[in-house]
Amino acid sequence: xxxxxxxxxxxxxxxxxxxxxxxxxxxQPTVVEPRELRIMTYSSxxxxxxxxxQFEEAHNARLSFLDAGDTGQMVSxxxxxxxxxxxxxxxxxxxxxxxxALEAGIFEPYRPAAxxxxxxxxxxxxxYRVVPVDYGDVCLNYDRAYFExxxxxxxxxxxxxxxxxxxxxxxxxxxASSSPGLAFLLTTVAVFGEDGYLDFWTRLRDxxxxxVDSWDTAYYSEFSGGAYSEGTRPLVVSYxxxxxxxxxxxxxxxxxxxxxxxxxxxxCFRQIEFVGILRNARNxxxxxxxxxxxxxxxxxxxxxxxxxxxxxxxxATLPDVFVAHAVEAKEPAVVSAEAIEQNREAWIQAxxxxxxx
Amino acid sequence: xxxxxxxxxxWRETRQRARRRPTLEFxxxxxxxxxxxxxxxxxxxGEILRVSxxxxxxxxVRQLVARLLAPSSRRLIxxxxxxxxxxxxxxxxxxxxxxxxxxxxxxxxxxxLQALATVPFVLPTVVVAAALNAVLGPKSPLNHWLGTSFDxxxxxxxxxxxxxxxxxxxxxxxxxxxxxxxxxxxxxAARTLGASPWRAFWxxxxxxxxxxxxxxxxxxxxxxxxxxxxxxxxxxxRFATLEVAIYRQxxxxxxxxxxxxLSLVQILFTFGLTVVxxxxxxxxxxxxxxxxxxxxxxxxxxxxxxxxxxxxxxxMLGLLTYPLLVxxxxxxxxxxxxxxxxxxxPRHSIFYVPPLAAIGNSLHIxxxxxALALVLGLLTALALYRGGVxxxxxxxxxxxxxxxxxxxxxxxxxxxxxxPLDLRGTPTLIVLAHxxxxxxxxxxxxxxxxxxxRPSLREAAAVLGARRLAVFLEVDLPIVWRALAVGxxxxxxxxxxxFGATSMIARPEFPTIPIAIYRFLSRxxxxxxxxxxxxxxxxxxxxxxxxxxxxxxxxxxTQPF
Numbered sequence: 067x068x069x070x071x072x073x074x075x076x077x078x079x080x081x082x083x084x085x086x087x088x089x090x091x092x093x094q095p096t097v098v099e100p101r102e103l104r105i106m107t108y109s110s111x112x113x114x115x116x117x118x119x120q121f122e123e124a125h126n127a128r129l130s131f132l133d134a135g136d137t138g139q140m141v142s143x144x145x146x147x148x149x150x151x152x153x154x155x156x157x158x159x160x161x162x163x164x165x166x167a168l169e170a171g172i173f174e175p176y177r178p179a180a181x182x183x184x185x186x187x188x189x190x191x192x193x194y195r196v197v198p199v200d201y202g203d204v205c206l207n208y209d210r211a212y213f214e215x216x217x218x219x220x221x222x223x224x225x226x227x228x229x230x231x232x233x234x235x236x237x238x239x240x241x242a243s244s245s246p247g248l249a250f251l252l253t254t255v256a257v258f259g260e261d262g263y264l265d266f267w268t269r270l271r272d273x274x275x276x277x278v279d280s281w282d283t284a285y286y287s288e289f290s291g292g293a294y295s296e297g298t299r300p301l302v303v304s305y306x307x308x309x310x311x312x313x314x315x316x317x318x319x320x321x322x323x324x325x326x327x328x329x330x331x332x333x334c335f336r337q338i339e340f341v342g343i344l345r346n347a348r349n350x351x352x353x354x355x356x357x358x359x360x361x362x363x364x365x366x367x368x369x370x371x372x373x374x375x376x377x378x379x380x381x382a383t384l385p386d387v388f389v390a391h392a393v394e395a396k397e398p399a400v401v402s403a404e405a406i407e408q409n410r411e412a413w414i415q416a417x418x419x420x421x422x423x
Numbered sequence: 424x425x426x427x428x429x430x431x432x433x434w435r436e437t438r439q440r441a442r443r444r445p446t447l448e449f450x451x452x453x454x455x456x457x458x459x460x461x462x463x464x465x466x467x468x469g470e471i472l473r474v475s476x477x478x479x480x481x482x483x484v485r486q487l488v489a490r491l492l493a494p495s496s497r498r499l500i501x502x503x504x505x506x507x508x509x510x511x512x513x514x515x516x517x518x519x520x521x522x523x524x525x526x527x528x529x530x531x532x533x534x535x536l537q538a539l540a541t542v543p544f545v546l547p548t549v550v551v552a553a554a555l556n557a558v559l560g561p562k563s564p565l566n567h568w569l570g571t572s573f574d575x576x577x578x579x580x581x582x583x584x585x586x587x588x589x590x591x592x593x594x595x596x597x598x599x600x601x602x603x604x605x606x607x608x609x610x611x612a613a614r615t616l617g618a619s620p621w622r623a624f625w626x627x628x629x630x631x632x633x634x635x636x637x638x639x640x641x642x643x644x645x646x647x648x649x650x651x652x653x654x655x656x657x658x659x660x661r662f663a664t665l666e667v668a669i670y671r672q673x674x675x676x677x678x679x680x681x682x683x684x685l686s687l688v689q690i691l692f693t694f695g696l697t698v699v700x701x702x703x704x705x706x707x708x709x710x711x712x713x714x715x716x717x718x719x720x721x722x723x724x725x726x727x728x729x730x731x732x733x734x735x736x737x738x739m740l741g742l743l744t745y746p747l748l749v750x751x752x753x754x755x756x757x758x759x760x761x762x763x764x765x766x767x768x769p770r771h772s773i774f775y776v777p778p779l780a781a782i783g784n785s786l787h788i789x790x791x792x793x794a795l796a797l798v799l800g801l802l803t804a805l806a807l808y809r810g811g812v813x814x815x816x817x818x819x820x821x822x823x824x825x826x827x828x829x830x831x832x833x834x835x836x837x838x839x840x841x842x843p844l845d846l847r848g849t850p851t852l853i854v855l856a857h858x859x860x861x862x863x864x865x866x867x868x869x870x871x872x873x874x875x876x877r878p879s880l881r882e883a884a885a886v887l888g889a890r891r892l893a894v895f896l897e898v899d900l901p902i903v904w905r906a907l908a909v910g911x912x913x914x915x916x917x918x919x920x921x922f923g924a925t926s927m928i929a930r931p932e933f934p935t936i937p938i939a940i941y942r943f944l945s946r947x948x949x950x951x952x953x954x955x956x957x958x959x960x961x962x963x964x965x966x967x968x969x970x971x972x973x974x975x976x977x978x979x980x981t982q983p984f
Contacts, residue, residue, distance in 0.1 A: 109938070109941065110945055113772070113773055114770060133938075138674035138675055142677065145677075146836055146837060147836050150841065152836070152840070240660040242660070242675060277659070278577070278656075278659060279655045279656050282944045283656055286944065287556045287576075304947070312947055312948055314948065315946070315947065315951050317949050372772060410675070414675075422661055
């Protein structure tokens, strides 16, 4: 056997891998015989180990998270598997998908006590099938350096974007494939009305707006304020917290963010995210305790630095980088969850016909 | 073997005889792969189609059919077909010279060049988009050197270029892998008889190469036909293929019936294509004396050959490796800062991905996938290579390649939710999903090789007293080892880079490298971007090492290939 060594090594590797029960987990499981609570969430979900450990110890539970892709995929999966749900709690459904999920009847109502700390404007479901847990504002971001170097005033309202001085400076995402893209479209529907938004988009198209498929393409490849961008466009649809994230994730410490967010009235869309207990959940009492916990100050104060959205609770403490650099939208555009569900396809189709053809 | 007076058997007659052999062996070999396919492909597919379509009454069905026949749908299908055809043609055009050079000549760095050329196949589109956009955009170095100012981003050309970029490896591995086993003396004989190099190639080599060419063409076409990320991200919002439409209808518009109908259309096209392919395949296969690599390759001698090799290497590196170097360069922009940051978890995130864990998980899944795909693929190929009614089964095994990942992912959700098949949320499901895609590769790589083995070799072994298994181990296996290695490389690659289906059935505690990259890229900040690039570089390095390792394996007792 001339080449037994590499053959043996590969065989050992394959056998070793197949013999191993599970791949290497990154979270450390607790030791005592706890009950399992399954939480279905999206891929951007993140929180501190200590916060999770706190819940697990207090309730002798073991939390297991199911990554169901992005919000849309998560909702599709939850609805399809509602008779035999994959999880007990769903975290992260937002107001653009809320109506679809409520109509499919996948949640069970529960009113946590901690709801008292949540502003009423966020509570979109009077039956408490879901409760708000955080919110993010989809706003235009601009590249400070570009606007300073060219002595351009920063646009204050959506209509400004169609002015000649901003020609070819804006990049947006396709609402058919991107969540912030859809949010921006909904902003225009709310601001200009169902009769006027297409006219706005026609003017925007004539003003040389660039449409790309997703946030990361827009931000990292087209936005001139993003890292390593070959992009030349200083205006992008992103989040109100993006400038703060730029400061936090900068490789060298900086005091002012290189970008800014436009948060004036009628320029942003508020994406509210909810948590709800799924029908046929296994450990109902644990699920309820988890919902309470998610609205508690411990969890809520931990959200900003992990998921870069604002906590729903008024009593949560914001980290310094948020206080200094993250601005909430004033008077964000509002479109009801039902209207979104009913008209989504029609609006996107009409938009596609105007902007992409 | 030939008795005087007895007529010689033609190749066709030999095959027909082989077909009439007892079908018990055929059934036994095919049983396990078939059960695998039925359980993990047809069953979940059936579930999702049932749930999506049976909710429709007669009126709903009529509406659905009307929608499928509407001009917008026809445009969609026409575009999907057209871009796939063009992409396949361009990929073959670009890849064949490379396959030729790497098959015929042995030169220092050949293996590394081969490994590098395969790396694009493994990268998630999300990563490649950044690299290709850097090369295709107005700030591209090409613009700088050539003094032009082109901007090819979000154009049809970008889609074509990206498809060539991704699928070059398929031509290289499949065609080159087969070419290197062809006896060069056949072409040389034609040359001594007076044929020009071109005539010798056209009339001798090309027909011999036909099985591998056909296979490569079919696979690349199916890939481009079901293309999702490339069309969505690099083509931009103006373009949509069937797969993109299926995704949008499922996820964004929750129009499951239409999505299911579109999925069926996609599967039907794949089925039709594969039927054509299998019929053609049987016609072009010939018996060959397959040669080991050391006897067909030769070192580079003449200056003309040197130029050929160098030019080819430059083209390959320029097309395939340069965009990736852009990524690698960015990952090292702050020295090792981003790499070190990968090992830190400053906010104690519960879903922090230690790079070693991500690599370990990716490798674990990829190796399990490769092993399973090899075993199942070998059984399948052994059952199918004899021809006959086997072509139908051959077609069935190709169907997973042409099925929408979204549809199948949802099918898994519905099908595997109760014991004993409660596999949701387990890594096993990921391995199974990856194997479905890796299996056709192994089969496609093995079939031409198995079919090309002269039956006389096996008969000789049998006459000398060897049992079936010994014949297989001593005659078939060493000859097709190269083909097996090609299949293994593909199965490994597909698994390492798979993102779409995995993202639907993954657990955040067991991240794989592509998922980790995606997580970094979904946040602003140079630290996140840099870490994404660092992870992508690690993925490239791990895969290259994997390719080189797989290729170095040989069965015991054989000469170095």
